[in-house]
Amino acid sequence: MSTAPAQAEFSTSPLPADEQRPCEARTDAKDDISSETWTNSFIGLDEAHQYNRGRYEDGTPVTIAVIDSGVQADQGAFAEGQVEDGFDYWDPSSKGQCDAFYHGTGVAAIAAGQADGEQFVGVAPEAKIMPLRAFEGDEGADDAKALMVAQMITEAVNNGADVINVSIALPDTEELKSAVESAVAADVVIVAASGNGNLNMDDTSLAPEDAKFYPANYPEVIAVGGHNKDGNFYEATNFGGNLDLLAPGQDVTFPYAGGGYFTDRGTSFAAPFVAGAAALLKAQYGEDASPAWIEKRLESTAIHPPDGFNVYQGHGVLNISLAMTAPLLEGEAASDDEVAPIDTSLEEPVVPEEQDSIAAVDIDYDPLAFEKLVAWASVGLAIVLVTLVLVLKKIIPKGRKRGWRPGTRRPDNVPVKVAADARAEG
Template identity: 35%
Template sequence: MKLLIGLLTAALLGPVPAQAPAARAPAPCRNPPAPGQPLPDGAPRDPMIARLGLERAWELATGAGITVAVVDSGVDGNQPKLRGALAAGFDFVASQTPPGWQRVAGGLGDCGDNGASHGTAVAALIAARANDDDRVVGVAPGATVAPVRFVDGIDNAAPEMIANAIRTGAELGQVLNLSFAVPVDRPVIRDAVQYALSRNVVVVAAAGNESSGGDEKFYPAAYPGVLAVAALKQDGTPLAQSNRGDWVGIAAPGEGLTAPVSGGGYAGVSGTSFATALVSGVAALVRSRYPAMPAADVVKRLTATAVPLGAAHDDRVGAGIVDPFGALTVLGPALPAPSASGAPAPAAGRVRVLPLPDTGGGVAERWGSLLGIVGILILAAVLAYLGRLAWRAARHRRTRPHPGRPTDDPLDPPDISLA
């Protein structure tokens, strides 16, 4: 199976020469990423679409009307798969004057992560459009991404800058994707996450790729109220470098994913950053279908419908692998108030699940119908019992002993005992 998936990944990417990078935003990047590769003409559809059951999920919601703020390295606005998917964002740039950074309008242009296209891949896994090629599509292709960019890289960002970027993201979207992890609990970052939660934002964060044994926590994923995401290999087992702990909430595929990247092409990506993007996309689907649902209930819904990978809750994978269709359809207390027809009121343009026709009256009429049915059954049982007694009496008269006939007539068997 792994060999087949490996061959498919190779077919999707193929050994095709890289294209020239697209034009970048005015704000310069210190370490711009290398461009991706185009998909070969004969490459099949991304298997992740079938693996997550996205075709069924898209019949119910596409993420339309929902903005996902991506606090990351920025997004290449020239990536064709993100055409029509980007909202106005912001740049955070280091400054020599207090407070040591500046926030300016921007967000476009991927400043990379050690030469890799990080923010663009995250944004595309969330909301890439089909456009003229549906072989690679984001989890929520109707959602919008608002990029919040660290121009000089998050590794060089002070805690106060990170905190303000989180606050900015919380003001831009209903879902906040934080595909980074730090091993220190910074109060200023903790307060920024709390600010996002207070604004009814679903906060999804990467568990991190430090291969921890579970004794240390990584933030912001480990903060209360944040949905921490672990990564899975292609065979469904935990990715070796994915951090573990009782604070991990859910898991998603995080190895060999095909993502649109900076420069207009594609690349294979792995890690908890990209598993987090998939979960953020599912959160956007749920928020699109149930716009009145509180953020905390969205998180509960995602974990309650996750497919367990062993124990009910595991430090490596949390509640299990995310299930988009299950999260959109499960019945439970997290559903919004029913409409007048008795069915949940879906967002406009979504598939509506109609209730069964109500052929009866109120509660009294329905109880009356039920009692009538029970009465008929009791009457039938009584008549059957009386008929049995009459039949046995007749047989007794027919089979009374006669001279020369044995009393153990084989035609009169004993009563059957229901053991």
């Protein structure tokens, strides 16, 4: 449990007055949800909630900082007062409680939204949300944006966040790296989306403008990729040696900033499932639960691929049920930096088909297979067209020498159909 000031105090300055503008909340409500989301049953949330819903033993709620496009505090997905005063670079008076986009509200609701009948509930619905608005919409992620996020990570730590969710992929900067290291040293868990470029985060040949994998690609951060309803790798996920887990990232339904529900895809929406899970573990095991232990706990209780780990699936699919229910081994403490492997064969079935492992990614999997197929098809088509041109180049002149013209036929050369009786006589 982080020590927080009685009231949020932010030392970061907002943007200059001439760059500030009001946050205009969305008014384009979507349809209501009509059926239960597939995501919560897949990750075993009902069983996890029998143990904890986001509060420490003394009743204090865990705080999840959401660095994003703001959180629409009056959206029905949040309880009154659940969304705390936060920070907004563009509209300081909104205190981060306005979302002119939709992204941050969806992320926060997945992590900690309230129950809506049987259809929807966030992973840690009794947690508090600290909204830190560092994005207006889907603007680019450059060094300036990385500095904003770094500042917000520091502010989150100083104001008592226990878990920080960053659903954006940024360039690697010294400020961002330093902020992450300081947060983890303060026992704050950082969860980040790996990004949706279908790129190898270990590829050092990428141009700087393409290598936007941070903070997810820092080893101290829990890096999250996406999976679909079958637990299979979401093909847009950035992958690599630092990828830790997969969580629902395709066809994810969540509360929309303007009201109603929206369905989207992307690792942005996979990360808050893991951030919520980290909050539940923090609450269940107390303030001594270290970021390293929580990361290892989530990895060791995941539904593993057959090889245990690979760069596309990390340690496997998030399994909150087992993370919350598996007993600690003798001598193990939540403050440890390492966690002994857990026997997942003892796991209660919490996913479709009672699977205790997920299918491996084909060893010959090529993340650029579709692009290469298109490229080779284009080459093949070009070869066919060139060949056709060359053939016609030879045929047409010869035909013209013989008196051929397109669309013409000499009347005296028209074949005459022979009557059947004439053929018989012949």
